[in-house]
Amino acid sequence: MATEPKGHHWKFVRSGGLDQVVLKSGADIANLSKLDQKLWVALACPTRGIEIDPATLDLIDTDKDGRVRVPEVLASVSWLQDVLKDLGSLLSGGESVPLAVIRDATPAGAALLAGAKRVLASHGRADATDISLADITATEKIFDAKNFNGDGVVPAASAPDPALAKAIEDIISTHGSMMDRSGKPGVDEKIVAKFFEDATALAAWHERGQSPEVAAIAKAAQAVAAIRAKVDDYFARCQISALDDRAAGLLGATEGDLQALSNTVLSSTTAELARLPLARIAAGRPLPLADGLNPAWTAQLHTLATDAAAPILGSAKSELSESEWTKLVAHVAPHRDWVASKPLSAAEALGIERVRELRAAGTEAALQGLIAQDRAVEKEFEQLDAVEKLVRFQRDFIKLLTNFVNFSAFYAKAGAVFQAGTLYLDGRSCNLCVRVADPAKHAVLAALAKTYLAYCDCVRRGTGEIMTIAAAFTDGDSDNLMVGRNGIFYDRKGNDWDATITKVIENPISIRQAFFAPYKRFVRLLEEQIAKRAAAADVSAGTKLQSAAQQVATADQGAPAPAKAEATKFDLALITGIGVAIGSIGAFVSTLLGKFFDLGRWVPLGLVGVMLAISGPSMLIAWLKLRQRNLGPILDANGWAINGRVHITVPFGGALTDVASLPPGSERSLVDPYAEKRRPWKLYCFLVAVLVLAVGWYAGRLDHYLPAPVKSTTVLGSYAPAADPAK
Numbered sequence: 001m002a003t004e005p006k007g008h009h010w011k012f013v014r015s016g017g018l019d020q021v022v023l024k025s026g027a028d029i030a031n032l033s034k035l036d037q038k039l040w041v042a043l044a045c046p047t048r049g050i051e052i053d054p055a056t057l058d059l060i061d062t063d064k065d066g067r068v069r070v071p072e073v074l075a076s077v078s079w080l081q082d083v084l085k086d087l088g089s090l091l092s093g094g095e096s097v098p099l100a101v102i103r104d105a106t107p108a109g110a111a112l113l114a115g116a117k118r119v120l121a122s123h124g125r126a127d128a129t130d131i132s133l134a135d136i137t138a139t140e141k142i143f144d145a146k147n148f149n150g151d152g153v154v155p156a157a158s159a160p161d162p163a164l165a166k167a168i169e170d171i172i173s174t175h176g177s178m179m180d181r182s183g184k185p186g187v188d189e190k191i192v193a194k195f196f197e198d199a200t201a202l203a204a205w206h207e208r209g210q211s212p213e214v215a216a217i218a219k220a221a222q223a224v225a226a227i228r229a230k231v232d233d234y235f236a237r238c239q240i241s242a243l244d245d246r247a248a249g250l251l252g253a254t255e256g257d258l259q260a261l262s263n264t265v266l267s268s269t270t271a272e273l274a275r276l277p278l279a280r281i282a283a284g285r286p287l288p289l290a291d292g293l294n295p296a297w298t299a300q301l302h303t304l305a306t307d308a309a310a311p312i313l314g315s316a317k318s319e320l321s322e323s324e325w326t327k328l329v330a331h332v333a334p335h336r337d338w339v340a341s342k343p344l345s346a347a348e349a350l351g352i353e354r355v356r357e358l359r360a361a362g363t364e365a366a367l368q369g370l371i372a373q374d375r376a377v378e379k380e381f382e383q384l385d386a387v388e389k390l391v392r393f394q395r396d397f398i399k400l401l402t403n404f405v406n407f408s409a410f411y412a413k414a415g416a417v418f419q420a421g422t423l424y425l426d427g428r429s430c431n432l433c434v435r436v437a438d439p440a441k442h443a444v445l446a447a448l449a450k451t452y453l454a455y456c457d458c459v460r461r462g463t464g465e466i467m468t469i470a471a472a473f474t475d476g477d478s479d480n481l482m483v484g485r486n487g488i489f490y491d492r493k494g495n496d497w498d499a500t501i502t503k504v505i506e507n508p509i510s511i512r513q514a515f516f517a518p519y520k521r522f523v524r525l526l527e528e529q530i531a532k533r534a535a536a537a538d539v540s541a542g543t544k545l546q547s548a549a550q551q552v553a554t555a556d557q558g559a560p561a562p563a564k565a566e567a568t569k570f571d572l573a574l575i576t577g578i579g580v581a582i583g584s585i586g587a588f589v590s591t592l593l594g595k596f597f598d599l600g601r602w603v604p605l606g607l608v609g610v611m612l613a614i615s616g617p618s619m620l621i622a623w624l625k626l627r628q629r630n631l632g633p634i635l636d637a638n639g640w641a642i643n644g645r646v647h648i649t650v651p652f653g654g655a656l657t658d659v660a661s662l663p664p665g666s667e668r669s670l671v672d673p674y675a676e677k678r679r680p681w682k683l684y685c686f687l688v689a690v691l692v693l694a695v696g697w698y699a700g701r702l703d704h705y706l707p708a709p710v711k712s713t714t715v716l717g718s719y720a721p722a723a724d725p726a727k
Contacts, residue, residue, distance in 0.1 A: 041405065082109065089394070090397055158180075175198075449632070453473075453507075508622035514618045699721055
């Protein structure tokens with residue numbers, strides 16, 4: 001039976017509870033398409049908010065959805081295989097690509113190499129052996145606006161003479177522009193074609209306006225058009241008046257209209273006057289052109305009589321019948337139709353003379369010729385994008401792989417791309433800080449990380465820039481971490497930001513913190529209760545002082561003296577009750593200590609048991625949560641798709657947060673001239689120990705450890721609690 005060929009030999013390491021593939025050779029990168037996606041640490045990441053140049057990520061993000069996915073990474077690997085001799089050259093990173101590593105045996109590689117050499121030649125470095133991103137981005141040298149660059153856009157500076165340059169500027173002013181690779185506006189084939197299409201239509205329209213049938217009636221048509229609406233209105237009112245004698249009075253200038261005008265300073269430009277009919281309304285009445293006219297329309301009617309009625313009707317007219325008006329309107333119809341057919345053209349802004357000049361000078365053919373010359377070098381220049389892509393991939397692609405296929409950059413503490421910088425706050429530096437766009441939305445998912453997170457608003461006072469980060473506290477305690485505390489955040493570029501905590505997600509930070517947490521909570525509760533009692537006592541004392549002051553102030557007003565309080569009687573029952581209570585407490589303490597001393601040599605273990613009873617539950621919960629700390633939800637909330645549980649173990653968590661410590665070899669003086677006076681705790685502890693031993697001796701719990709002369713039963717006899725009642 002034939003054996004299947006062996007696949008690529010992979011190497012994995014265990015980090016963060018995950019088996020992570022090692023990328024140590026070009027073959028590892030080339031075979032990523034054969035690596036099961038279930039073994040990739042991430043399946044998607046955002047193109048913004050991480051420490052990789054967004055321009056590089058945009059080249060990988062071919063569907064432009066703002067996320068880099070596995071198929072897009074594999075497509076980039078395939079392209080790199082086509083243009084590089086060995087993908088292992090990517091492992092070194094760097095800002096430049098040696099020309100020797102470009103694979104000139106493939107069409108894509110050969111074209112890319114030619115493009116790289118052209119870039120270097122444009123910088124006067126034709127003999128250079130490598131190309132950098134700085135060479136690519138210096139577009140003002142590569143794409144000189146006076147030369148063709150293959151993008152099909154011609155700026156004015158590329159024109160060979162001033163006339164064509166001015167034509168390009170005129171076209172841009174009316175029909176817009178496209179941005180040339182040189183960074184200057186220019187025109188392309190579509191813009192030029194559209195301009196001359198509009199210019200031709202506009203010129204043709206103007207030529208039709210010069211035809212005899214249109215030009216001869218231009219003045220008459222303008223005179224008719226200026227007043228046509230009012231004349232039509234006048235004859236319509238006269239027609240209605242023929243239906244009813246009352247209509248003439250209602251459709252003409254009514255008494256109310258005239259009354260309104262009586263209180264107005266009138267002129268031929270008064271708007272209220274212009275709204276009245278042209279003349280008096282009457283059934284079958286022709287339109288007067290000389291007398292009895294509305295003053296607001298006298299000029300237009302005079303123009304109608306001289307420029308339209310007289311030439312068309314054959315004689316001067318003092319009045320115009322409705323049929324004659326209809327004849328005038330029909331006569332000027334060709335001109336009206338010509339005006340209505342005027343094309344909507346932006347080229348009109350240049351004026352018809354300039355439009356005719358551009359058309360007559362063969363400008364369109366000259367511009368299309370320039371564009372064709374530019375297109376002729378398109379294939380040579382189109383590889384410049386590929387050159388930039390290769391240089392960017394040389395610098396950034398392996399960085400992406402070590403933060404996507406595996407998280408080696410994170411676990412090697414080399415600065416993962418999602419780590420935004422370092423937060424210094426509360427005597428600690430937090431290295432796991434991520435940018436956050438929406439803290440409220442981020443916190444919902446990030447809470448599942450079981451990690452203590454502090455959301456901070458960061459501001460750069462000098463520039464006014466703002467951003468929000470989430471910082472993970474993985475060592476120390478949380479006693480002084482609270483909303484409102486200030487710190488300093490340093491981003492990956494070393495810029496400092498003022499940081500203020502705005503929200504915290506509380507989770508255990510360490511087992512040590514969990515051990516002391518119950519005692520600290522007890523102390524805080526005790527302090528709160530004492531503060532409440534002190535505040536209540538202060539209020540009560542203040543009330544009494546106020547009452548006393550008021551009594552003193554009103555003593556001269558004859559106010560009756562307060563009744564003398566009845567003297568408190570000596571209450572034997574109360575004293576008896578207090579004694580019983582004290583006796584009960586003493587008995588309880590005696591019993592408790594007795595049980596404790598019954599442990600004998602196991603007393604130290606008893607102490608440990610008591611402490612575990614108090615701190616054990618807190619430590620157990622902390623132990624469970626610390627082993628559930630997971631980076632995944634923190635990144636998922638930022639748009640990543642993490643493929644597994646990326647654990648933050650206790651040792652690694654300690655490395656992500658550095659607690660302040662003195663440098664090795666430092667000298668330290670413990671003498672503090674401003675320290676508070678020390679309390680004699682040793683004396684207190686000694687007295688407590690003596691008291692405990694005395695109670696134990698009195699109860700007889702120490703008798704079996706002591707010689708007979710000093711036993712409690714010997715010294716106290718029958719009065720000893722441990723004495724035998726039968727004796």
